[in-house]
Amino acid sequence: MKSGNITETIKIAVIGLGYVGLPLARLFSTRFRTIGYDMDPDRVESLKKGHDTTLEVDDNLLQEALDGGRLSCTSDIGDIRSCNFYVVAVPTPVDVNHNPDLSPLIGASRTVGSVIKKGDIVVYESTVYPGVTEEECIPRIEEVSGLRLNEDFFAGYSPERVNPGDKEHTVMNIRKITSGSTPETADIVDKVYNEVLESGTYKASSIKVAEAAKVIENSQRDINIAFVNELSKIFSLMGIDTLEVLDAAATKWNFIKMNPGLVGGHCISVDPYYLAQCAQRHGYNPEIILAGRRVNDSMGAYVASQTIKLMLKKGIQVLKSKVIIMGFTFKENCPDVRNTKIIDIYKSLQEYNVDLTVYDPWASREVVRKVYGIDIVNELPHEKFDAAIVAVAHGQFRRHEVDMDALLNPVHVIYDVKGILPREIIDGRL
Numbered sequence: 001m002k003s004g005n006i007t008e009t010i011k012i013a014v015i016g017l018g019y020v021g022l023p024l025a026r027l028f029s030t031r032f033r034t035i036g037y038d039m040d041p042d043r044v045e046s047l048k049k050g051h052d053t054t055l056e057v058d059d060n061l062l063q064e065a066l067d068g069g070r071l072s073c074t075s076d077i078g079d080i081r082s083c084n085f086y087v088v089a090v091p092t093p094v095d096v097n098h099n100p101d102l103s104p105l106i107g108a109s110r111t112v113g114s115v116i117k118k119g120d121i122v123v124y125e126s127t128v129y130p131g132v133t134e135e136e137c138i139p140r141i142e143e144v145s146g147l148r149l150n151e152d153f154f155a156g157y158s159p160e161r162v163n164p165g166d167k168e169h170t171v172m173n174i175r176k177i178t179s180g181s182t183p184e185t186a187d188i189v190d191k192v193y194n195e196v197l198e199s200g201t202y203k204a205s206s207i208k209v210a211e212a213a214k215v216i217e218n219s220q221r222d223i224n225i226a227f228v229n230e231l232s233k234i235f236s237l238m239g240i241d242t243l244e245v246l247d248a249a250a251t252k253w254n255f256i257k258m259n260p261g262l263v264g265g266h267c268i269s270v271d272p273y274y275l276a277q278c279a280q281r282h283g284y285n286p287e288i289i290l291a292g293r294r295v296n297d298s299m300g301a302y303v304a305s306q307t308i309k310l311m312l313k314k315g316i317q318v319l320k321s322k323v324i325i326m327g328f329t330f331k332e333n334c335p336d337v338r339n340t341k342i343i344d345i346y347k348s349l350q351e352y353n354v355d356l357t358v359y360d361p362w363a364s365r366e367v368v369r370k371v372y373g374i375d376i377v378n379e380l381p382h383e384k385f386d387a388a389i390v391a392v393a394h395g396q397f398r399r400h401e402v403d404m405d406a407l408l409n410p411v412h413v414i415y416d417v418k419g420i421l422p423r424e425i426i427d428g429r430l
Helices: 021-028 041-048 059-068 103-113 132-145 183-194 207-238 242-249 271-281 288-297 299-313 342-350 365-372
Strands: 011-015 033-037 071-074 085-088 121-124 154-157 176-178 201-203 322-326 355-359 385-390 408-416
Touching (some): 011 103, 059 071, 085 103, 103 132, 121 183, 132 207, 154 183, 207 271, 299 408
Parallel strands (some): 011 033, 322 385, 385 408
8 A cells, every 4th residue: 555645545435325325335435536336337326416316315415425526336347447446345145044144245355356456455334243354255356366465465344334324423433443453554554544534443453343342232232132022022911001110120320222123234134144154153052142042033923913913802893894005115214125024013913914015205116126026005095994013113104194084994993013103093013
């Protein structure tokens, strides 16, 4: 890496322009010349026109970065050969058997290997278990490039902490972990990120420590949510309102309050499997981590069964009844449907032969049809339903913009998964 003013000597390429990569590329471009690369030409063309379909980057901010000339987007690998600081921000999903799928990461590493030069640095942001960067990714770069780590090029790891739809905890104002394959590299990586971050960094002692820190962040949250989900099942059997119990318990100064709910998305419901496989590779069978996953993965079916029970108690004919699911994205106020657990509610209700409608004003109908093979609506239908499951806490639902009386038959059931509706109008909630 050349010496001199770091903002002038470093040119950044961000590999992967999704929920993580695009906000990062836009932020880097405020201080560095930055090129965003994505293998999807349609995604790139949309970004060039100044629109982010993920809604993570405001169109005005994106257009400003593009117009300023410090950010460009491309699907041509040749365009990033002039860069010397590569940031990999691709998904790290699991397969149908919950095994980590490193293929996007390995593919991105090969891409970097085809353009990296002597003295360059590559930094990974994707969530992995300890050892993946140095044992799985770097060898692919070496194989393609013919270069050697810490002799010809250098590496770092700075795990993403993106929370889709969250406009408060953005990449600019969160604290990030940094690390490097040598002490000197760690210093450079740390300086690069500190140029654009308002809350600074925490420099880990090694890449593996940084990887481990990331993978436990969401695993911890997953386990805590699993605990309150199990409490919800117990208290439901006892006729006790779980949210009231949590409010009461939260009056103790060191009680960690978390609400029950569906755990989907690209992080919390995935990262524990990465940690679990890592543990198993080292001869340890993780019990709490996987138990938490089993509890959380059961909640979609549980919501469906509770709704059916409430319908039966009210004498509503379940067969061919009309049920509307309000919300399909994995969390509120964002269009992200990756690994949404609402599909579990949908599939479980299908077993009862009910007439299902899914309404979500945020989700893309085309994406949902392509990924899940079902049709949803973005506008409320003009018909009456026997039951409504409020599954996602979109702002429209929190603000009670949906007239539930107009939506439902006189005898009906409302199941409030997120606990956002007035207690007196609902029949059940987690």
